[in-house]
Amino acid sequence: MRVLVIGGGQNAEHEVSLASAAAVAGALRAGGHDVSEATISTEGVWRVPGQPDAATVVASLTAVLPLLGEVDVVFPAVHGPLGEDGALAAVCALAGVRVVGSGPRAGAIGMDKWATKLVARAAGIRIASGRVVDAAAIGDAEFDGPVVVKPVSAGSSYGVGLVRSEDELAAALREAARFDHRILVEEVVRGREIDVAVIREAGGVRWAAPPLEIETVGLFDTATKYDGSARFTVPAALTPVEHSTLTRAALTMFDALGCAGVARMDFFLTGDGPILNEVNTMPGLTAASQVPRMFAAAGVSYVDLVDRLVRAAEVPGR
Numbered sequence: 001m002r003v004l005v006i007g008g009g010q011n012a013e014h015e016v017s018l019a020s021a022a023a024v025a026g027a028l029r030a031g032g033h034d035v036s037e038a039t040i041s042t043e044g045v046w047r048v049p050g051q052p053d054a055a056t057v058v059a060s061l062t063a064v065l066p067l068l069g070e071v072d073v074v075f076p077a078v079h080g081p082l083g084e085d086g087a088l089a090a091v092c093a094l095a096g097v098r099v100v101g102s103g104p105r106a107g108a109i110g111m112d113k114w115a116t117k118l119v120a121r122a123a124g125i126r127i128a129s130g131r132v133v134d135a136a137a138i139g140d141a142e143f144d145g146p147v148v149v150k151p152v153s154a155g156s157s158y159g160v161g162l163v164r165s166e167d168e169l170a171a172a173l174r175e176a177a178r179f180d181h182r183i184l185v186e187e188v189v190r191g192r193e194i195d196v197a198v199i200r201e202a203g204g205v206r207w208a209a210p211p212l213e214i215e216t217v218g219l220f221d222t223a224t225k226y227d228g229s230a231r232f233t234v235p236a237a238l239t240p241v242e243h244s245t246l247t248r249a250a251l252t253m254f255d256a257l258g259c260a261g262v263a264r265m266d267f268f269l270t271g272d273g274p275i276l277n278e279v280n281t282m283p284g285l286t287a288a289s290q291v292p293r294m295f296a297a298a299g300v301s302y303v304d305l306v307d308r309l310v311r312a313a314e315v316p317g318r
């Protein structure tokens with residue numbers, strides 16, 4: 001198939017998205033697909049290899065739109081706001097082009113950690129208690145015990161902080177506010193961190209890969225995510241009950257949001273069972289990222305995984 005892989009993007013995860021896109025493009029080529037690439041700069045300028053740079057964001061978008069008509073599928077390997085949040089899926093929906101991954105609605109809700117929690121709770125999945133503070137109200141926020149502070153909409157742990165005492169609260173809120181004016185203030189959950197990946201294949205069958213455990217000391221922060229110091233164990237050592245509770249919760253979330261392609265549901269596994277932390281509708285996709293590692297444990301190679309995703313792609317809303 002002719003596949004346009006999009007990387008980069010206008011948020012803090014730009015570099016991570018470039019890495020995911022490069023890996024996806026390589027694996028698609030290895031699988032025999034005809035791959036073209038586009039990148040979005042942090043300012044929003046689209047660039048296509050071999051084409052002159054456009055002078056403005058709008059001119060670059062105008063130049064890239066015809067490419068949508070020349071491919072069978074778009075693979076938007078762009079994490080974070082204005083990518084994973086459904087913005088790129090929406091462009092494809094408007095153009096009537098098949099796109100890998102979730103449509104605009106699931107992407108938008110999954111990118112909003114507060115909305116995701118509301119859906120999870122309604123679906124009977126446990127979540128950490130929390131509240132939303134607006135950046136304009138940081139001065140009024142009161143400390144009522146240790147909390148985790150994070151942007152409602154971000155990723156790669158940017159702006160995530162642990163607040164242990166009152167004097168740390170304002171600085172943590174200000175740091176989170178660099179990424180989103182809505183800030184989530186959550187109870188601190190103690191538990192193992194277990195990720196579950198769910199894929200929806202062509203034809204609509206969904207299934208969960210063997211869960212993965214992340215072993216870190218303290219928060220799984222940005223440095224730990226990319227300096228190689230976190231240890232992934234896959235399959236995670238789980239009892240049969242833990243395994244089925246986690247995978248059932250992941251499938252419930254996938255269906256409740258109406259996800260497509262692949263999504264990664266991240267849980268804390270506590271003594272009382274799983275608590276959903278967040279949902280990633282365009283999770284990290286280098287060969288070393290969690291999702292490809294989990295599918296490898298299920299016997300699905302990286303080349304096979306991206307091939308399945310491309311074959312499962314649909315026009316959102318159709």
Ligand SMILES: Nc1ncnc2c1ncn2[C@@H]1O[C@H](COP(=O)(O)OP(=O)(O)O)[C@@H](O)[C@H]1O
Nearest residue numbers: 128148154155156157158186187188189219220
């Ligand atoms: N409520 C919480 N209690 C304990 N640790 C948390 C909590 N929320 C986040 N963390 C830690 O911070 C990390 C990053 O937070 P997360 O919500 O997953 O943000 P991101 O979307 O940037 O990955 C998590 O992997 C976990 O280690």
Ligand SMILES: [Mg+2]
Nearest residue numbers: 156157266278
């Ligand atoms: Mg996370």
